[in-house]
Amino acid sequence: MKIRKRSVVFAVLILVIFTILPLYAPSMMPQEYLRAFSSQGFDLVGLLSKVAFIGLVMSILVLLKGFFEKTSAIYLALSIVSTVFWLLIVFFALGVGKMENLGLTVISSEAGGVLNTLIFDIRLFAYLAIVITGLKIVHSVLKFKEAKSKIAQVQPSQPFNIPTQDKPT
Amino acid sequence: MGKMNRIKALRLGIIGFEVLTIALCVLSIYTLFNALSTAISGGTMNLNLERDESTGEYRFLLNGNPKNTGLLDVTLFFEAAVLDLSGNDIARNSTSVHVPAGGANQFSLSLTIPSDAIPGGNLEEAEGYFELRFAVRTLGDLVGFTNILKIGGEAAP
Numbered sequence: 069m070k071i072r073k074r075s076v077v078f079a080v081l082i083l084v085i086f087t088i089l090p091l092y093a094p095s096m097m098p099q100e101y102l103r104a105f106s107s108q109g110f111d112l113v114g115l116l117s118k119v120a121f122i123g124l125v126m127s128i129l130v131l132l133k134g135f136f137e138k139t140s141a142i143y144l145a146l147s148i149v150s151t152v153f154w155l156l157i158v159f160f161a162l163g164v165g166k167m168e169n170l171g172l173t174v175i176s177s178e179a180g181g182v183l184n185t186l187i188f189d190i191r192l193f194a195y196l197a198i199v200i201t202g203l204k205i206v207h208s209v210l211k212f213k214e215a216k217s218k219i220a221q222v223q224p225s226q227p228f229n230i231p232t233q234d235k236p237t
Numbered sequence: 238m239g240k241m242n243r244i245k246a247l248r249l250g251i252i253g254f255e256v257l258t259i260a261l262c263v264l265s266i267y268t269l270f271n272a273l274s275t276a277i278s279g280g281t282m283n284l285n286l287e288r289d290e291s292t293g294e295y296r297f298l299l300n301g302n303p304k305n306t307g308l309l310d311v312t313l314f315f316e317a318a319v320l321d322l323s324g325n326d327i328a329r330n331s332t333s334v335h336v337p338a339g340g341a342n343q344f345s346l347s348l349t350i351p352s353d354a355i356p357g358g359n360l361e362e363a364e365g366y367f368e369l370r371f372a373v374r375t376l377g378d379l380v381g382f383t384n385i386l387k388i389g390g391e392a393a394p
Contacts, residue, residue: 187383190266192376196258203251210244 075134079127086123090116110175115165122157129153139215147208155201162194170194265380268307272336272373273382275306288360293352295360300345305336309375312336316370317348327354327365 094102094113105112129150136143156167163169171194175186275281282301289296297317305311316331327350334344355363367388374381 181389183385183387183389185383185385185387187381187385189374189381189383190262192379193258193262196254200251200254200258203247203254207244207247207251210247214241214244 070135071131072134075130079131079134082123082127082130086126087120090119090123111165118160118165122153122160126150126153126157138212139219141212144208144212147212148205151201151204151208155197158197159194162190162197164188261376264308265376268305268309268311268338268375269373269380269382271307272303272305272311272313272375275304286360293355295350295355297348297350298345299347300343302341302343303334303336304341305338307375308338310335310337311373311375312378313344314370314372314374315344315346316368317346318368318370319348319350319354320366320368321354322364322366324366327351331370 093116102112129146133143133146133150136146159167159170162171162173164173166173171189171191173186173188173190177184281303282299285298287296287298288294299315299317303313312333312335314331314333316329318329319327321327328348330346330348332344332346334342336342350360369386369388370383371385372381372383
């Protein structure tokens with residue numbers, strides 16, 4: 069089974085940047101930083117673990133795509149799945165680790181009788197990301213159809229490419 | 238236009254859309270943080286609490302001349318409220334001000350706390366909450382940041 073070298077390179081890069089680095093980052097960070105984050109109710113280690121998981125899934129998807137031809141229906145399905153997965157990553161980033169927030173992040177803390185609530189509203193970019201994902205899926209489908217039609221033009225009717233011999237006259 | 242060209246055009250359109258979205262995201266977040274750091278700092282805000290001796294009312298006054306050194310226009314929203322212990326409004330008022338990129342604009346917000354809402358006529362003896370809401374929005378008010386401070390007031394022993 070052949071695999072495209074480009075897919076392997078991308079998969080390794082994604083694995084290093086999004087999985088290995090986030091897993092090692094907490095051990096390289098000063099402990100007081102981690103304590104400061106957790107005292108504010110922000111679970112940095114949990115967030116980095118989620119990023120590592122996302123990186124792992126993403127690199128597997130990229131690697132899998134490398135095994136299939138662009139004319140394959142599995143390639144199209146993997147393209148759509150990885151596009152939707154990128155959308156989830158965008159939601160994850162915009163929601164500071166909470167995909168379900170869709171870019172509306174609410175952080176509350178209470179100290180000395182004072183309740184402090186911070187609200188970040190960047191939902192516009194979540195909606196724009198949905199539109200971009202839709203367009204990317206349409207593009208993947210059109211590219212797949214294009215690749216299929218090219219194959220059909222090269223091999224119009226014969227199921228096997230058997231060379232024909234001229235009859236002797 | 239051939240099918241191949243349409244696919245290429247769509248691809249280019251998607252890339253352009255992505256670049257535009259990322260640029261707007263970076264620009265608006267930069268503007269929000271810039272507005273937060275410059276608009277409400279450097280003595281641009283003035284907060285006063287005074288008592289009208291004739292009526293016994295307290296008057297909270299917030300005014301300022303916030304600057305916007307960001308690259309996009311921003312709208313600043315201020316709201317002050319006094320609530321009783323059940324969370325019901327005793328007094329509430331709000332104002333908003335549009336500050337163009339590279340400019341400044343004045344605003345003023347006053348809140349009158351009626352004397353009958355203050356037991357004994359002394360604010361220090363009153364029980365309830367003071368709520369201050371500050372919001373900054375940019376990109377046609379589509380992107381924003383809000384900070385709500387709710388301070389609980391208890392009667393002095």
